Amino acid sequence: MPRxxxxxxxxNDALKAAMNxxxxxGYDRTSMADLVSATGMAKPGLYANLGDKDEIFQxxxxxxxxxxxxxxxxxLVTSPEPLKxxxxxxxxxxxxxxxxxxxxxxxxxxxxxxxxSAQSQQLKQALQDLNVERRDAFLLRFRRAETxxxxxxxxxxxxxxxxxxxxxxxxxxxxxxxxSLTELHKxxxxxxxxxxxxxxxGGAQG
Amino acid sequence: MPRxxxxxxxxNDALKAAMNxxxxxGYDRTSMADLVSATGMAKPGLYANLGDKDEIFQxxxxxxxxxxxxxxxxxLVTSPEPLKxxxxxxxxxxxxxxxxxxxxxxxxxxxxxxxxSAQSQQLKQALQDLNVERRDAFLLRFRRAETxxxxxxxxxxxxxxxxxxxxxxxxxxxxxxxxSLTELHKxxxxxxxxxxxxxxxGGAQG
DNA sequence: CTATTAAAATACCGAACCGTATTTTATTTA
DNA sequence: TAAATAAAATACGGTTCGGTATTTTAATAG
Numbered sequence: 001m002p003r004x005x006x007x008x009x010x011x012n013d014a015l016k017a018a019m020n021x022x023x024x025x026g027y028d029r030t031s032m033a034d035l036v037s038a039t040g041m042a043k044p045g046l047y048a049n050l051g052d053k054d055e056i057f058q059x060x061x062x063x064x065x066x067x068x069x070x071x072x073x074x075x076l077v078t079s080p081e082p083l084k085x086x087x088x089x090x091x092x093x094x095x096x097x098x099x100x101x102x103x104x105x106x107x108x109x110x111x112x113x114x115x116x117s118a119q120s121q122q123l124k125q126a127l128q129d130l131n132v133e134r135r136d137a138f139l140l141r142f143r144r145a146e147t148x149x150x151x152x153x154x155x156x157x158x159x160x161x162x163x164x165x166x167x168x169x170x171x172x173x174x175x176x177x178x179x180s181l182t183e184l185h186k187x188x189x190x191x192x193x194x195x196x197x198x199x200x201x202g203g204a205q206g
Numbered sequence: 207m208p209r210x211x212x213x214x215x216x217x218n219d220a221l222k223a224a225m226n227x228x229x230x231x232g233y234d235r236t237s238m239a240d241l242v243s244a245t246g247m248a249k250p251g252l253y254a255n256l257g258d259k260d261e262i263f264q265x266x267x268x269x270x271x272x273x274x275x276x277x278x279x280x281x282l283v284t285s286p287e288p289l290k291x292x293x294x295x296x297x298x299x300x301x302x303x304x305x306x307x308x309x310x311x312x313x314x315x316x317x318x319x320x321x322x323s324a325q326s327q328q329l330k331q332a333l334q335d336l337n338v339e340r341r342d343a344f345l346l347r348f349r350r351a352e353t354x355x356x357x358x359x360x361x362x363x364x365x366x367x368x369x370x371x372x373x374x375x376x377x378x379x380x381x382x383x384x385x386s387l388t389e390l391h392k393x394x395x396x397x398x399x400x401x402x403x404x405x406x407x408g409g410a411q412g
Numbered sequence: 413c414t415a416t417t418a419a420a421a422t423a424c425c426g427a428a429c430c431g432t433a434t435t436t437t438a439t440t441t442a
Numbered sequence: 443t444a445a446a447t448a449a450a451a452t453a454c455g456g457t458t459c460g461g462t463a464t465t466t467t468a469a470t471a472g
Contacts, residue, residue, distance in 0.1 A: 171372065250421085
């Protein structure tokens with residue numbers, strides 16, 4: 001056993017709890033006192049283990065991205081699923097909360113990308129980078145779709161990637177507006193209808 | 207002339223200035239001190255003329271809706287333009303800032319609908335109501351489109367309305383992510399492609 | 413010029429905020 | 443037990459916040 005007084009709370013657990021409350025309440029509306037009660041760790045302990053509020057937020061952001069945000073996006077790029085199905089999965093990935101109980105609704109990144117106009121430049125940049133990362137994942141998938149014939153060559157895949165990156169915000173916003181899960185799924189189906197009819201079948205292009 | 211010391215600042219001008227900074231920075235990141243310097247009106251004057259911070263925000267919200275938010279939505283419902291064109295106009299209406307100089311980017315309502323999980327119930331409700339209002343305007347337009355044959359009867363116009371209401375957030379978010387105006391317009395064109403092809407002519411673009 | 417009115421300007425208050433210095437407590441080593 | 447270590451718990455400091463009480467200033471009315 002280590003030397004001094006034993007830890008009451010594993011810093012990793014604390015970070016996870018911090019992520020959840022930051023996800024739920026956002027950066028501005030979460031105080032250090034909130035983080036203290038959410039984590040069960042006293043303030044000096046938080047600073048010693050996780051740093052100041054900005055650092056905690058950034059660590060929470062990374063944790064979210066690694067454990068929650070990135071997987072569906074990586075699947076999007078790597079999975080052999082057909083285009084439309086992989087996009088469906090990716091978009092539904094924004095709705096963790098409503099299905100898997102307990103988790104906050106919407107996307108942590110999107111939710112905090114608003115109301116950040118005067119945020120610390122570091123945080124602003126970190127959020128923008130993650131948004132770009134998601135957009136690029138879509139782009140990558142569309143490039144593959146193009147070469148594999150899932151999309152006509154004439155497609156403006158850059159615009160398509162921007163569009164789908166934006167759908168994360170669309171879905172998050174309507175989730176916060178109180179739509180039910182099935183309504184949100186219908187929204188997503190509408191988004192998917194911007195794609196050409198499922199098997200594009202050769203050169204049907206106009 | 208009235209009795210006492212003359213006003214330095216017209217309360218209407220102050221409200222307009224307050225709206226702009228609240229739009230730009232959001233509720234949480236705008237302090238009363240910010241409102242003081244933005245309006246040029248000292249704090250006690252603000253309270254006397256516009257009320258406390260919540261009241262000012264609500265008044266700003268109403269002003270935004272009346273002067274900026276509602277017009278393109280009303281046009282959507284009332285104008286005789288064909289469906290797709292009226293939707294295009296409505297969605298582009300979210301991008302005031304980038305075209306008409308000076309105005310903040312994105313939609314005031316959308317920008318503040320995030321990070322409000324613990325906001326005062328009043329404000330939360332006011333924001334939700336405005337979001338619903340917009341969604342209903344889309345719905346109204348789609349109902350008309352259905353009866354006028356602009357949409358097939360089989361269309362799920364409720365889902366379509368949710369989708370387009372969500373596009374306000376999509377566009378706002380990508381605007382904040384730094385997309386150019388033409389990129390944003392392309393995004394909007396992609397959104398519009400969920401509609402059934404009207405008489406096959408060349409794609410409109412701006 | 414004096415009184416009155418109404419707004420501006422200043423100064424102030426208590427609470428909440430982020431962050432830290434200090435003390436207590438629990439454990440291991442000697 | 444006593445010294446040493448490391449974490450928890452408490453208390454505190456400076457700042458900013460939303461909101462208000464108080465004073466000063468600029469105008470009109472008599």
